[in-house]
Amino acid sequence: MGWLRGSFDRLEGRLLAELLAEAAEATAAAGSNSAAANWTSPAAPQPQALSELPPCVQRYLQLADAASCNYTVLTSTQVGQFKYAAEDASPWQRMKVKLCASPLVPAFHWSARCTFKPLIGLRGFDSRVRGSGRLDWRLWGWLPAHSANGPALDRTLLVRWLADAPGCPQAMLPSASLQWETVPGCTSEAHAVLTHGGITVSGVFTFDGEGLVSSFRTEDYVMPLAGGGEELRPWLVRYRGHKRVNVTDGSSSCNRGGDGGSGGGSSGQQGTLFVPTDCEACRLEPDGREVPYVRFQLDKLSGQRK
Template identity: 30%
Template sequence: MLFASLMKTTTKVWLTAATLGAAGAAVLVSRALAARQLRQDVRDLFAGVIDAAPRHYHEAQLIGLPAPVQRYFRRVLPDGQPYLRGVRLRHTGQFKTDLDKGWVDIAGEQYIMADPPAFIWQGTSRQFTARDEFVDGHGRLRVRLLGAVPIVDGTGPHFDQGELLRWLSECAFLPTALLPSERLQWSAIDEHSARLTLTYGGQTLQYLFSFDHQGELVQCETQRYQGENQLLPWRGRFSDYQQLHGVRVPTLLEGMWVLDGQERPYARFTVQELHYEPLEPF
């Protein structure tokens, strides 16, 4: 009897181990496939970079811009800086899947293109793999449980708006993309803030940008969709600026919603590495 019970128990243990092993293998395979797809999509993304005649930033371009915006560009860009075509970066950090839940560790990589506006971000935690993107004028958010089971696949006008807003705020990594152009204009507010307006792909978006006494961009604020039809205040914070490849950029970022006047952060990222060339997958 004891031997039979032991055999049954051993069989159950082996079956459980085999099931867990198969599940673990499936997760590893799914994440490997997602990583391979990401690399291909990044190659396709950067293949669309507009290679116009090389342009260089000069301080004469700042004439007429609001005072804090002039200080910002003088702070982060050397005179004569070539326009940046794109950037790739890796980060660590924490993320909340729900504002009322706890923080989970996350690591991600992001690829941003200056012209036309586009980016791909992919983040991975123990529980999920998420992908944010704005490509070919459209936004999309996808989330897979354990990197394998699709649980979110969001598209449509609200995602177009949200992802283009993300691209614009994270041009803090691509300061030349924030210089005035046909689609981008600055307007004065006060000594430490200015309004940025972007018109692209049938959308007109605005940010309130705030700068510190040194001229560094420290906060951006806008109205962004949370859910289907609700526009809410959203803020991004930037800090710990460092000189990377000749350009001064933030390495700490925080994203938050403002609900009933209270800031509710949900993302905190620390940049671990950042490169402007070559434009290729990690």
Template identity: 30%
Template sequence: MSRLIIYTGISKTLFDSSIKENIQKLYSISKNISDNKFTFDQIKNLPVPVQRYFKYSLKEGQHYISYVKLKHEGQFRQNENQKWMPIKGEEYFSIEKPGLVWVGKIQLLPFIWITGLDEYVEGKGNFQIKLMSFVTIVDAPKGRELDSGELMRWLGEAPLFPTALLPSDYLHWQEIDLNSARAVVKFAGLTVSLIFYFNEKGEITRMEGNRFRSINNLYVNQKWFGQYSDYTAIENTMVPMALEVAWNTQAGNFSYAKFIMTEIRYDCPVNSCEGD
């Protein structure tokens, strides 16, 4: 048992070190844009519900967000036949160049755990699930499908850092109706989009789009959707603290993640924001 504890401890240290390097890379390749300020004048030509959203979620003169660290709790399952398992996670985002690193941990027993890793760094995706940080259970095939899926995850979580949804060199909005609009992101040779739905208050309540899902090392294009709730004021922004995401399969809707945000921090220095 003592050898197992030592071995798993070394493996976890190496795993954590690799994640730390990717977080530092994520931040280093994306510029700090916090000197930019939001004004209501810049949204006057956007679709009506999108204008309503920014008037609700941002304040005049709000600085742009450059980097994000968040922590969450919640429930997770990998497929329809699994029971829900409690999960804790940390996630890091960059905005000037879209990117993310997510690490989620499910503790099965005192010395047995499962770690999920989701990354989109330098336009490349990575998704793995490891037992005790060193035995790979799932390793999604690399390629454009995975890259596209991770970029779409970034877009789906952008309501957690609203200035990322402002028009930019890579993001624009398309009008649909008074309560929905499509956000389109073109980045690193890929184009992804999601339809966002807005209530009268201006909150984004749900999203949907088609996303590649890895099943038995093969990708299928399925409808992916999510719901946002429990909006809370975080550093002059209004953001949803609860997020549930699901796939639409032939058998019906399959919800696989229910996250409750426990901490959201914007633009803290990389050495203090990462891993603390």
């Protein structure tokens, strides 16, 4: 039991260290103001000018003051609920979450603790580092329950990073990998196209009457099937409760994961971010039903600056 828990902790520690290294490399490349800043490939397109973006995206980026953000890694602690099964009658289970993500490159480490049955705890993570996705979930933090990697997960977690981007508006800025397109006939929606590690995913962000991001829908989310296998399915995320949130110094907040705690060593205020504080993800069924299966409320934010 002890060595299994220890191996899990060491694996998570290595992934977090790689995430920080990848973010540092992206920061250095962006600071060089050269072709190296295109962290996809030398053939990557140049970032769009803000004036070229769909008007709804321009308005949102101005409201969120995205251009003034200069974080290399942002860590959020969240409390939430999830459904172990997709059925409407399935009970909601509580969970604590910690998300460490880079707004400069599609890399993140999402870890959680939850209890889905009496006396049965679950601990695990979903991680995308250097273009490769990996998930590992263990009962009581040591007994292997579910793990995965491979091309399908790489794609799904790239979509996840895009869906999480409103949590750090800086990540919504156009880059060599993130391009924005207008949605014909609609002034409140914009099509985001993200390319990284040889994978391209996309989705549509919707903005409300106040100019705030309200939802994200994609057709590129890979869903596991109950009988085995997987398929691309529509996936929807809703954002609510936008407000300005204090960001504390997070110089050590990504050095440990999995506890969904206070962030581990954050102290002092770095600034504020205007972000949604409530998010809900839904599976979209073939009959058109939205089936929510996870909800999160933001607790705290900490960040590392350039």
